[in-house]
Every structure is written in structure tokens, then in C-alpha cells.
Amino acid sequence: MKNETWEIGGKVLSSRLLIGSALYPSPANMEEAIKVSGSQIVTVALRRQSAGDKAGGDFWNIIKSLGIEVLPNTAGCHSAKEAITTAKMAREVFGTNWIKLEVIGDQYNLQPDPYETLEAAEVLIKDGFEVFPYTTDDLVVAKRLVDVGCKILMPWGSPIGSGQGIMNPTNLKAIREKFPKIKLIVDAGIGKPSDAVEAMELGYDGVLLNSAIALAHDPVKMADAFRYAIEAGRLGYEAGAMQKREFASASTPTVGTPFWHQFG
């Protein structure tokens, strides 16, 4: 059984995996991993380029050839102003109004700055951007972002690149319950396929990850693993898990059990 299609940022997609394009052993490995993952959204970035350097063009040609949606980020920005400028530059270069808004507030854990993120989100939405804000799992910050017009929220599972998985499922669950109509993506911290399953079982609409695939011993095989994990997690959520019970409850019928023993 395949997952049903879903909508995000005005696009109808079948895959719920958003994949990063960084940290792979080689461009060929990146290309293969993205294809195998089945992802239909790939994140990209902008950096300074010197005259005569064609690396940016080569990279962009590979991404374009994949024929999937591109989600530029504002990674490395520390203020709303920097993020707004980067978003406008990305819109021109990549030809999309989608932007993964990432404004870092602390260099140690790369935690997003909620104040600068909020300020940038409001300006960018007014300017016609579809903002994918990278945020923490703080419910009030999520609420403020929705108040300024965000239709998508991307709370972290744990700090970027840490591979620690989902630190606070209770907070993520609260955001899901509070905003049933907002598209929610767990962004950052995913380490293993089981982390992605957990995110999907919480009812999240998708998972964005990069390091978990790119830094695996075999990124292509791990891309395949995450494809299955995200499909499994989503199906599990849609199917509705059974209630947990305090005690054991036999699944095989007890009526007609031979050699009956009564435990005392």
C-alpha cells in the first residue's frame, strides 16, 4: 500500500521526505541517494562564489536534472536582515518563492533565534514567500509564527547534525494537536530511520533530514531505509495505533485451551 498524496506550499507530492544535498561523499553519491530516497523536495543553499568558479553551476545542474522541488535555505544567517536578503537572492537564483527560513541564535547548539525568525517570517510572507521556518519545539513560538501567516512549521527533533533523534516528543505532539491544519515537518536531529518513524507516528506531515543519510556508511542504502521508514510511519499514524495496556492480554483465544493450568 502506497501513502496517499499530500499538499505543501501549493504542490501535491507523494513523498513525505525532504532531503538535504550537503555532506555526501561525492556529487554522484548525492544524486543517487536523492533518487533512491524518493524525495520530491531537496534543500540547497547560497554561498560566495569567486570569478571563474564553476562548481556552483555544476551542482545546480545536477539538482535541476533531478526534476524535483527545490527548497533554498538561509543557513548561516544570524539576523532577520541577513535572512531576508538571502531569501531574495535565493528566489532569483533558484526561481522559487519557497524558503527554508533558518536564523541561528546560538553557535553552540545552532538553536534558531525565535525573535529574528519571527521578524523575517513576517516580512517574507508579505513579500510573497512560502516560508518553511526552522524553529524549536516551543509551542508559543510556533503560535507566533502561525499568527504572522506561516502555513508550515519545521520544529527540530534535536540540534542540527546531532543525530540525537526526537528529544521531546511531548512538545512535538502538543504542536501537532494545537495546529491540525498547519503542515508540520520535523527538521533536524534525525539520526536513524526509527527516529523518522517516530516523527511520522506523531502525526507530522513530513521529515527533513540530511546528515542521517549523507553521513551513513552507505548513504544510498540509508536513503532507501528512510524512504521505507517514512512510509511506514505515516501508514502507522493513519491506521491508528492500539492503546497501551498495563498488563499482558493473550492474543490467542483462551477458550478451548488444552492442558489448562490455573495460575495462582
Added chain:
Amino acid sequence: MIRISVNGEMKEVSANLNVNELIEELGYTTKGFAIAVNTTFVAINTYANTIIKENDKIDILAPVQGG
């Protein structure tokens, strides 16, 4: 000549260049980049009307891998 910063590096370029002329003088041949002057985005359709001044800080950004 005037002194400006290009991607954080000090350079001497001709005075009164617009952004189109600056790109050419700096030797950028390939397309697919975006430009900011003094951390403000300069759209491609305004290159001809944007004149570079002494001490301007130019950023020229191109696609790279990102997460």
C-alpha cells in the same frame, strides 16, 4: 579607481561602474548568481541602474549544497 570589498576581499575597480559593468570587470562569465550590495539584495533588472561606490561591500552568491 575605487576600492570596494567583493566577497570579503578588498579590490580596486573602475569608478562609476554599474553592476553589469562590475561583474564584467571582475571576470564573472557564468550566470546563476545573485548579488547584494551592502547586504541589500540587488535584483537582476536593476543592475544597470545600480552604481558601485567607494567602500561598497559586494556579495556574489551561487548555488551550493545545503541541508
